[in-house]
Amino acid sequence: MISANRLGAIPPSGWLWFALPWLAAVGLYWPILVGMAAEWAEFPSLSHGFAIPAIAAYLIWSRRDRIAAVPVQPSPWGLPVLVVGLGALLVGAHADEAFIARVSLLATCLGLALLLGGGVLTRQVWPGIAFLAFMVPLPWSTLKLITYRSRILDADVSAWALRVLGVPIHQDGVLLHLPNITLEVADACSSIPAIAALLSLGVAYACLYRRSLPITLILIGVTLPFAIVANIIRIVTTALGAYYIGPWTLQSAYHMFNGTVNFVLTFLLLLALDTALSRWRRPAPA
Amino acid sequence: MKRLVVSSVAALVLLVAAAILLYQPVEPPSPVPLRGSLELLPASFVGWAAAALPSADALPHDASAPHHLLRSYANGVLPIWVSVAYYGAQRAGSRPPARDLLFPRQGWTELSEREVTLPVDAGDHQRIPANLVLMTTARQRLAILYWYQVGQRAVASDHWYRALVVYNRLVHGRTDGALVRLVSPIPEGISTEAVVDKQALFLRAFYPELLQRLPR
Numbered sequence: 001m002i003s004a005n006r007l008g009a010i011p012p013s014g015w016l017w018f019a020l021p022w023l024a025a026v027g028l029y030w031p032i033l034v035g036m037a038a039e040w041a042e043f044p045s046l047s048h049g050f051a052i053p054a055i056a057a058y059l060i061w062s063r064r065d066r067i068a069a070v071p072v073q074p075s076p077w078g079l080p081v082l083v084v085g086l087g088a089l090l091v092g093a094h095a096d097e098a099f100i101a102r103v104s105l106l107a108t109c110l111g112l113a114l115l116l117g118g119g120v121l122t123r124q125v126w127p128g129i130a131f132l133a134f135m136v137p138l139p140w141s142t143l144k145l146i147t148y149r150s151r152i153l154d155a156d157v158s159a160w161a162l163r164v165l166g167v168p169i170h171q172d173g174v175l176l177h178l179p180n181i182t183l184e185v186a187d188a189c190s191s192i193p194a195i196a197a198l199l200s201l202g203v204a205y206a207c208l209y210r211r212s213l214p215i216t217l218i219l220i221g222v223t224l225p226f227a228i229v230a231n232i233i234r235i236v237t238t239a240l241g242a243y244y245i246g247p248w249t250l251q252s253a254y255h256m257f258n259g260t261v262n263f264v265l266t267f268l269l270l271l272a273l274d275t276a277l278s279r280w281r282r283p284a285p286a
Numbered sequence: 287m288k289r290l291v292v293s294s295v296a297a298l299v300l301l302v303a304a305a306i307l308l309y310q311p312v313e314p315p316s317p318v319p320l321r322g323s324l325e326l327l328p329a330s331f332v333g334w335a336a337a338a339l340p341s342a343d344a345l346p347h348d349a350s351a352p353h354h355l356l357r358s359y360a361n362g363v364l365p366i367w368v369s370v371a372y373y374g375a376q377r378a379g380s381r382p383p384a385r386d387l388l389f390p391r392q393g394w395t396e397l398s399e400r401e402v403t404l405p406v407d408a409g410d411h412q413r414i415p416a417n418l419v420l421m422t423t424a425r426q427r428l429a430i431l432y433w434y435q436v437g438q439r440a441v442a443s444d445h446w447y448r449a450l451v452v453y454n455r456l457v458h459g460r461t462d463g464a465l466v467r468l469v470s471p472i473p474e475g476i477s478t479e480a481v482v483d484k485q486a487l488f489l490r491a492f493y494p495e496l497l498q499r500l501p502r
Contacts, residue, residue, distance in 0.1 A: 021297035074293035086304040095452040115293045141444045173397030
């Protein structure tokens with residue numbers, strides 16, 4: 001028996017047995033992955049999908065020292081998890097529900113990690129596996145529904161903020177009627193199309209810049225609200241520009257490149273919060 | 287090491303079995319036929335006469351629906367435009383794209399959306415769920431009621447409908463379903479509630495006739 005069965009101490013033949021199932025899983029899921037990549041390439045709001053596997057791999061690689069030191073103790077509990085993953089793949093494929101088939105990849109990976117490496121090893125790699133969830137596009141109908149709800153929320157809060165700022169405004173659903181122009185919070189104006197990219201940014205930031213667990217959880221938890229706040233800030237400032245300066249401001253880069261603006265604003269909010277929380281936990285020396 | 291080998295073999299067996307099941311040719315479910323043609327739905331009901339069809343703008347048609355009915359009824363001033371799209375078997379590319387049909391083109395803006403329940407008999411003993419969507423352009427407002435029919439069962443939620451179709455596919459080997467839409471313009475000076483009440487009144491006459499044509 002290998003001393004402590006550490007991953008770093010497994011002989012080459014052992015590595016073969018460890019790697020073969022992973023290679024087989026890649027082969028099995030290859031058509032699913034190709035289909036997903038085609039969607040990432042087709043829709044700009046999904047293009048972050050290309051970066052997710054790389055970031056997930058880095059999240060695991062950044063823990064390589066710890067992973068190499070853990071004991072490899074294959075666990076039979078991996079079997080039911082693997083069965084669930086493969087079952088979901090079959091259901092999704094035969095029922096023509098691509099989302100179910102794609103999401104099953106996570107359960108399959110978790111099952112393999114547990115079955116081949118055991119619980120201790122899985123505790124080290126699960127953040128990387130879970131991070132892959134950000135590359136799975138939501139079903140179109142779900143995305144449409146969430147986008148509509150977020151547009152209403154964005155319009156409600158933006159209208160309130162504009163009234164507080166003294167702008168005469170009448171809100172009708174997603175329409176904001178200003179004296180000189182009517183603005184619509186359209187699908188493209190919603191933060192939802194970029195939300196997966198923003199959430200993945202928040203999670204990656206929190207995982208890579210290792211903070212205490214409470215701060216990590218706070219950073220992950222605020223990413224979504226920050227993305228919404230950033231979008232509302234953008235809508236309000238766009239409306240202010242249209243009202244005080246003129247409707248031509250709607251053609252400005254600030255409005256046209258809303259995805260980039262949202263991304264940058266959200267990241268800045270995240271940075272600011274991280275700085276504040278880190279300083280609060282580590283007060284400056286007297 | 288022995289445990290690793292055993293675990294690896296077990297994983298490989300499962301993966302190979304999944305691959306075999308995944309790539310073996312599977313007969314797609316046969317289309318479930320309608321019990322009666324949609325065209326034979328009455329062109330008028332008591333209190334509701336046939337009326338002029340709406341523009342494609344207000345009620346776009348799903349070209350992938352194998353069976354489709356478009357009718358217009360009127361009770362005095364208020365018209366109700368009815369669309370029923372039936373899919374005997376559904377696959378990607380041929381299933382009710384409700385949200386795409388509701389929010390079809392530039393110029394249409396949705397104002398609100400909520401789920402409602404509508405009585406389908408005079409005694410209000412039976413109610414069905416539906417989605418009420420209010421849409422507007424510069425010229426008019428529309429009240430849109432839509433829901434899905436899975437056989438004799440009405441379903442409002444887009445997601446619950448998809449889950450039901452998956453369940454029927456796996457358990458009963460069928461994937462039939464229909465998308466039903468009732469659309470009415472909201473005239474100036476008339477409240478949305480009044481228009482929806484009229485639509486509900488129409489539904490009590492229309493729904494039993496519809497169920498007779500849909501599969502059990």
